[in-house]
């Protein structure tokens with residue numbers, strides 16, 4: 001119990017330290033991003049993992065998107081492939097382990113189909129359908145002085161503002177568990193609007 005709490009505090013402290021380092025204005029990297037596309041090195045955008053987004057998107061001012069996401073089924077999309085239900089589907093299709101099968105992981109993970117070099121060391125496939133499954137790989141846009149500064153800068157660095165088309169890459173009839181996809185209805189269940197932004 002006590003060790004857990006101490007570990008928790010250490011994690012939070014490290015998180016704050018890291019977030020502070022990340023938001024420091026005018027750091028060396030920022031210049032690369034802000035000086036335009038031409039000076040950017042080889043254009044490999046990496047999936048960096050949901051914990052990187054969490055650093056900022058657990059705050060009231062950023063709409064607490066992480067907390068909303070964590071409660072959705074998307075956060076369990078990997079875990080659920082180990083359930084008895086998943087194993088039963090797997091057996092019918094002669095899939096031994098759904099968590100290791102492309103036939104399932106292609107819709108139950110983030111960045112499916114990308115090359116190894118497109119995943120940063122911080123990325124974990126266990127996160128399920130993470131932020132970057134819908135918003136695109138974050139290595140170039142995740143810093144505050146890029147995507148939080150303007151949508152234009154964010155988009156140039158690869159951020160996606162998702163819509164129905166993003167969803168139906170996975171919510172379609174190739175899914176063994178397909179439920180009729182109704183964007184308005186489904187979107188309500190995962191929506192993470194930033195109320196602070198609307199006040200402005």
Ligand code: HEC
Pocket residue numbers: 022023048052053054055056057061062063131132135137138139142143144147148150151154159194197
């Ligand atoms: C250093 C802090 C920080 C990190 C790290 C961060 N964000 Fe943000 N993000 C912000 C702030 C601040 C805003 C602006 C306020 C808002 O729209 O919530 C923002 C805005 C956004 C927006 C809205 C953009 C728009 O044009 O409307 C999206 C989408 C987003 N972030 C996704 C992500 C994702 C995905 C990650 C991880 C890959 C991430 N962010 C990492 C701070 C951060």
Ligand code: HEC
Pocket residue numbers: 073080081083085086087089090093095098101103104105106107108169170171172173174175176177178179180
């Ligand atoms: C085309 C994308 C796609 C593929 C391929 C896919 N799934 Fe899914 N899966 C989904 C979606 C989307 C849902 C959510 C149900 C819905 O709304 O359609 C889901 C839901 C599930 C659920 C239900 C979870 C719950 O919360 O009730 C299980 C179990 C599951 N999938 C197992 C599998 C297994 C096992 C495979 C591989 C044989 C697989 N899926 C392949 C997209 C896919």
Ligand code: HEC
Pocket residue numbers: 050053054057062063065066067069074129130131132133134135161162163190192193194195197
């Ligand atoms: C299943 C897809 C999906 C996932 C996963 C997802 N988002 Fe989003 N996100 C959306 C959609 C759709 C919108 C609304 C886009 C629009 O404004 O039209 C959105 C909007 C946002 C916004 C802008 C909110 C506002 O009020 O303008 C932020 C910030 C954001 N997402 C951050 C995140 C973060 C951080 C994560 C991971 C913890 C995440 N999202 C995971 C689909 C997703």
Ligand code: HEC
Pocket residue numbers: 073074076077078080106107108109110129133134162163164166167168169170171179183185186187188189190
């Ligand atoms: C990369 C694949 C992928 C994308 C993109 C995606 N989803 Fe999902 N979604 C899934 C999977 C897989 C599940 C089932 C996860 C589980 O049950 O653990 C799911 C489950 C859901 C559920 C819960 C359904 C239920 O049966 O209760 C909702 C709601 C949902 N998604 C909405 C959306 C919306 C809205 C978008 C687009 C903005 C979207 N999803 C984009 C793969 C995806």
